[in-house]
Amino acid sequence: MATVHHRTVSVGDLDIFYREAGPADAPVLLLLHGYPTSSHMFRHLIPALADRYRVIAPDHVGYGRSSAPSVDEFPYTFDALAEVTRGFLAAVGVSRYTVYVQDYGAPIAWRVALADPGAVEGVISQNGNAYEEGFVPDFWAPIWAYAADPSAENERALRPALQREAVEWQYTHGVPDPTTIDPDAWEHDLALLARPGVDRAQLRLFGDYATNRPLYPRVQEWLRASRVPVLAVWGRNDEIFAAAGADAFRRDAPDARVELLDGGHFLLESHLDEVAGLIREWRGGF
Secondary structure (H helix, E strand, C coil): CCCCEEEEEEECCEEEEEEEECCCCCCEEEEECCCCCCHHHHCCHHHHHCCCCEEEEECCCCCCCCCCCCCCCCCCCHHHHHHHHHHHHHHCCCCCEEEEECCCHHHHHHHHHHHCHHHEEEEEECCCCCCHHHECHHHHHHHHHHHHCCCHHHHHHHHHHHCHHHHHHHHHCCCCCHHHCCCHHHHHHHHHHCCCCHHHHHHHHHHHHHHHHHHHHHHHHHHHHHCCCEEEEEECCCCCECCHHHHCHHHHCCCCEEEEECCCCCHHHCCHHHHHHHHHHHHHHC
16 A cells, blocks of 8 residues: 655645655646545545555645635635645646546636646546536525625525535435445544634635636637646536536547546545546556
8 A cells, every 4th residue: 555645835824734645756646626525535546546646635725634714814715726726736846747626626726727738737527617517507506696695695595515414415415325435524524614714714615616617718728729638537426516517528628538437426435446447547547
C-alpha cells in the first residue's frame, strides 16, 4: 500500500491541508472535491493510483482541515476558491497536471484552467458539471431561488441541505446497495459542517453557484480549442448532476470517453475499483 502524506501549506494567510502520495517526478493528478466533503472523499483513490501518479488532493477553504475563516474574513465565492487553488498549485510546485473534478471541484477547476489553459493535460469529470443538461431541475430550484433573492424565506428553504438527512442522502441515493456505503463518510462531513460559522460560508457558496452557469460557454470553447483529453465517469443515477451532463462533454470533446456506472453522486464510495481502473486505462495511463 502506498504511503499517503498529510500536509499543510500556507497560501497567503490561509492554511491549506492536502493529501499527497506517489513519486515526485510522476504525472500529477490533482483531485478537487465537492460539497459537503473534503479530500477525505479521495482517501481510497489516492493510494490506489499512487504507484503511477503524483496524486494531490487539497481541502478547499472552509472544508476539511483547511482554514475556515468567517464570511467577514473570506468572500466564499468560486472565484475566491479558484484563486486559492492557483496559489496552492504554486506553493506545491505543480505547473502541469490532469485534474479530477467532482461537484464543486468542477467550477473551481474550470476557473483555474481558463486562467492557465496550457497547464491542464487532461480532465477527469466524476459528476462534475460543465453543461446546462447536467442540472436536475428539482434539486437545483431552491439554489437558483436563493441566488436570485437571498431572503430569509429562501434561506429557510435551503438550510435543510446542511443537515443530516440531506448529507446522508447525497451518499446513498442512486446506489443499488446502500449498505456498501461507509457511514463514516457522511459523519465526517457532518462534524465539519457543524463548526461555528461554516453554515454561513456554505450559504454564501450556494448563493454564488449561479455564477458558474455563465462560465460554461467559455469552458466549452476551451475544450474545443485545446482538445484536452476528457474522461467523464459518472454515477448515472445521480439526482444532482444528471448523466446528460456526462454525455454533453462529447459535444465539445468528440474523443471524450464517457462511462456511466450504476451509482450515485459519490461514486468512489461504491465503485472505487471501477473508477481507478478506468483512469489507469484512459490515455494508456497518461
